[in-house]
Amino acid sequence: MGVTTFTQEFPTLIAPSRMFKALIVDSHNLIPKIAPQGIKSIKFVEGDGGAGSIKVTNFAEGGHLKFLKHKIDFLDTENLVCKYTLIEGDVIFDKIEKVVYEVQFLALSNGGCVCKMISEYHAKGDISPTEINEEDIKQGKEKAMGLYKVVEEFLLANPDAYA
DSSP states (O other): OOEEEEEEEEEESSOHHHHHIIIIISHHHHHHHHOTTTEEEEEEEESSSSTTOEEEEEEOTTSSOSEEEEEEEEEETTTTEEEEEEEEESSSTTTEEEEEEEEEEEEOTTSOEEEEEEEEEEEOTTOOGGGSOHHHHHHHHHHHHHHHHHHHHHHHHOTTTTO
């Protein structure tokens, strides 16, 4: 089983603790409200949001995806780090066993932060990492960045939210 790793960074003027709370801790409440055209609902089917919890993201009708299921592997609210695994969904699972994400929010001197995401795509069995469709991965990365932008815009417009 091969692993393909990608790293993305998203700088923002928003404080790291606010971005972490909005994007990680309370995403199940916030994101369906501010992005209903893309996300129908996010619900915990196991746990309360801490490590070991499983949440299902249901996408709006007519989109490329119907749902994704993630397991939260590690959540550090002090150091603003979350590690979670995509364990089920109607995406690239013909060649991929799982996708492991680590998201960290690093403070910048201007009061903002860099949201750093490392994505590890674990290929099934003897499938070579080069057989994984890079276009699907690129699409997923672009959607993640789009979501970060929507949350950033919401927090800029609502300075008291998640303060």
